[in-house]
Amino acid sequence: MKLSPADALVYTMVIAAVSDKDVSDREVDRFAALISRWPVFANFDIGRLPQVASDCVDLVNKGGLDALLVMITDALEPRLQETAYALAVEVVTVDLTLNQEELRLLEMIRDAFAVDRLTTAAIETSARIRHRRL
Template sequence: MAQPTAQEALVYIMVIVSASDRNMRDEELARIGAIIRTLPAFADFPQSRTLEAAQDCQKLLHEEAGLEGVLAMISNALSPEMRETAYALAVDVASADHSVALEELRILDILRSKLAIDDAAVGAIDRAASIRHRAFTQ
């Protein structure tokens, strides 16, 4: 399979996080769709490619190189700035259902390492996601 585009790599990241707990929840799928429809990073990405990119990611995960191979492809497809964006999208997807499972935390930890996200950026991204995904209380 060919090297993914930067946008496909972002889709791969979101799929990996959503599927990490073996349960792609409706809230997570809705968040992925909203991200692809609204973020500037996906401005020229055809929404019709989303399902195909997700399926490509699944196929790659089942190949011999598995997760390590997919993460290497993702890292190669993204500039350092877009790696931070990828991590932010991963956190948003994991937070979409207001509950981050242990498996999702583990994948986020792996992503931080593989994408070489510095601690300051991780802290800022995690804090911003926590604030965005807070439930309203009175």
């Protein structure tokens, strides 16, 4: 099955959200905000989100995370792999804490995608700054 780039980006957010086995309301709200605001989702029908998310979870359960990361990588050109990594970071940092499962997932995504360490560090720092609270 070949994913569309937009679906691959949503899949990346879904696997980021489920990495710690608990999808919070903040993470779900972040999905909607990202999809409605980021230009890369301009042609994505938000009404499809529940089905795309469900398809993603089914694929993880059937084929495993490694196989899904290959599908996502194949669907995204390198510049969109950077975008996908940024989306994953946005989702995992929304609750202001990162557990071992989330950190491991980000490492797996970094390894699967063509994103260099300097770029990933910049993305991670930017997300941390955006999510800070007083």
